[in-house]
Amino acid sequence: MKLYSGPLSMFGAKAEIAALEKGLDVELIMVPFDMKTLYQPKHPEVVRINPKRQVPVLIDGDLEIFDSTQIFEYFEIVKPAPALWPAEPKARARARLLEHKSDEVYFPPIIRLMGLQATPADAAAVEARAAALRFYDEMEAGLVGKEWLAGSYSYADIAFYMAQLFGDRMGAPMTGAHPGLQAWRTRVGARPAVRRVAGAMGRYLISQGRPVPAFLAESMAGSS
DSSP: OEEEEOTTOHHHHHHHHHHHHHTOOOEEEEOOOBTTTBTOSOOHHHHHHOTTOOSOEEEETTEEEESHHHHHHHHHHHOOSSOSSOSSHHHHHHHHHHHHHIIIIIHHHHHHHHTOTTOTTSHHHHHHHHHHHHHHHHHHHHTTTOSBTTBSSOHHHHHHHHHHHHHHHTTOOOOTTOHHHHHHHHHHHTSHHHHHHHHHHHHHHHHTTOOOOHHHHHHHHHHO
16 A cells, blocks of 8 residues: 655544554655645645545555545455444444544634634634634533543544644644543553654654644653
């Protein structure tokens, strides 16, 4: 398998972590990226395979797919163990919903914040941060009595950990109202696969003179 990702791709990092958690033999290909030009020019394989022209892209022989969630599903089929979706149908459905909400409910306001870094008092930035806080409140309530978001450790945990890393970077951190969620984040960040991928992202940020979220810096220091 070949997995095309990028040094600051949240969705690519999700797929990278999943491959490591599964113990899959995957060749990781980092596409060219620059802080000013971003992914321009686009990698030709990414352009050829994904109409959205984005990483991650996975090639396995004659199979070519894109989208981190689709890659999750393929990994789960080709290597069922260790399982990263719960086995029980309702638990699996809840885990899939949480993974989807991380991408499609939580992350869009974070994307808005990416373009509002110079104007944090802008009404759109204020609302985006408020939306992130509402999501944290919801996730905090759902974690009561649980170690992981969906019962067993799953793709839902991978997805929200990476999404929240970007949320923290963009000025929407968790607060003192989210102790359970912060403890969960520490547990996820301690997993070798997560520490490896998130740590690489942190080192890239440092190499570019960009700040690293405090929780990630602590994890990187603990693994050095």
